[in-house]
Amino acid sequence: MTELQHVAGDAPLEDILEVLARDGAVIVDQLLTQELVDRFRGDMEIAAATFASGSRSDNPDVAHFWGNTTKRFTRLAARSSAFTDILLHPTLLGVADALLLPACGDYWMNTGQMMIIGPGEKEQVLHRDADNWRTMNRPDGFEVTVSCMFAITDFTSDVGATRVVPGSNTWSDFSARPARADIVAAEMAAGSGMIYTGRALHGAGANITDHQWRFGMHLSYVLGWLTPEEASPLGADWDAVRELPERAQRLLGWRCYNATAGDSTRLWTVDYEDVDVALGLR
Template identity: 40%
Template sequence: MAPKAELAHLKSDEPFEQVREVLDADGAVIVEDCFGAEVIDQILSELAPYADAPGANQTHINPSIAAFFGEHTRHVSGLASKSPTFVAEVLLHPLMLDLAAAVLGPNCADFQVNVAHMLVVGPGAQAQFPHRDEDVWVHMPRPRPEMELSSVTALCDFTQEIGATRVVPGSHRWESDRRPEPHEFADAEMPAGSRVIYLGSTIHGAGANTTEDRHRPGFHLSYMLGWLRSEENNCLATPPDIARTLPRRAQELLGYDVHDAIEDGGGYLGALDLKIPADMLASGQL
């Protein structure tokens, strides 16, 4: 019997190049000690009114998406508009931004947020079907560059029983039609405050929560090439009245910048009245 796949565990203070090398080789890496208990508690407190709201497990665009997340998973979207601590500590975390620059930077003028959600996987939740996040852009022909860098942050200890994310190391180098065998899945078991970071081309999916009374809260945060259309409409999810209170870099990541490819022989994407929206926020025009 083939041995079960495993993911490498590194610490957040280890050299960046080591994290980058593992991510490149395996398509995924677990980085521990990214966030302390105080930060986690503060973010959970800020998001509790939304996670506990009636219908938080029914906020899906169509039946296919509803089936993907399942009836036992509660969903909070648009985190940048709901938790200032999420913005300061998670959205702008230096390690994730540096990795996004390394992975995505060669193929865009700048990267943007694709989606920032909290998923609370409840007892009875079934495992998601294995997928690649980049397949939301299914019309992009192959071969193609890496289009997305994703992460799941553990807001409690992630174990197999509670539904830890299942990742297939090395699948970012597979042909698109290859399907993983059971032993090729690795469970991203990790302590609270850790992140499993993976490429958009890496096969993965949330695990099943087989417990009777434990919930698995976690963040999904992903960045994409700046010239792609994001899964979440971030400028509406974080409207100008909220966006103008955020740091300039957060505004840019949420779509209030232009994708400036002039130096590469291209042009601007995302302008408003031929201006940069973030500048208009600063001047009061927006």
């Protein structure tokens, strides 16, 4: 029986990278402190109460992927001060540096998204997150995105823990489908996180409980020259952004993208200036 490997919250970066290269996913136990996960969960419970389940899109594929009994929302930096601490977690940035910087000068946050699965939800289709940038999602390609699914409440298989196919990141045929026995549930305690690459097959599990909601937070990073999933600055409170650390502002789209040091190429400018210069953020 295939299993997902767990490492301790203080495991060396090399250990995490080694498992990621082999399996495409690794569970880091207690990645967040109890204080941080409690603070974040409290803010998310308040926000979640204002959202209905399911998508308002009239595209049936979007609605299907979203889930009928699943609440999703973003704008997490505006909804919880705890989110910034998670966004800047050194383990996540260490992994993103290692996987993404070979192909870009800097990376963005792709999205910080609550994925709250309600009782009765069916399992989600297995997919690779690199599908967002379809032509980049190929066996001979390179990493374009890296994600972490945080358990904000305990992840058990009954409540809809993410299902993963370890090793699918190295398959030579990305159209191949896994056998049932190759799919494992990322069971983990609240505060733990499953780090996985855009090349690993995964999907939300079914929630077969009759009253428990699974609070998961997906946080991902993407090459700085690709369009992120979340239009982060458009959903932000611009005054609050001034109070964020410089690194968080950069990850959330409040700086332009520099291809390489010493190169004049810049993307995502305002008046052809860097964003912070044009908007007076510094």
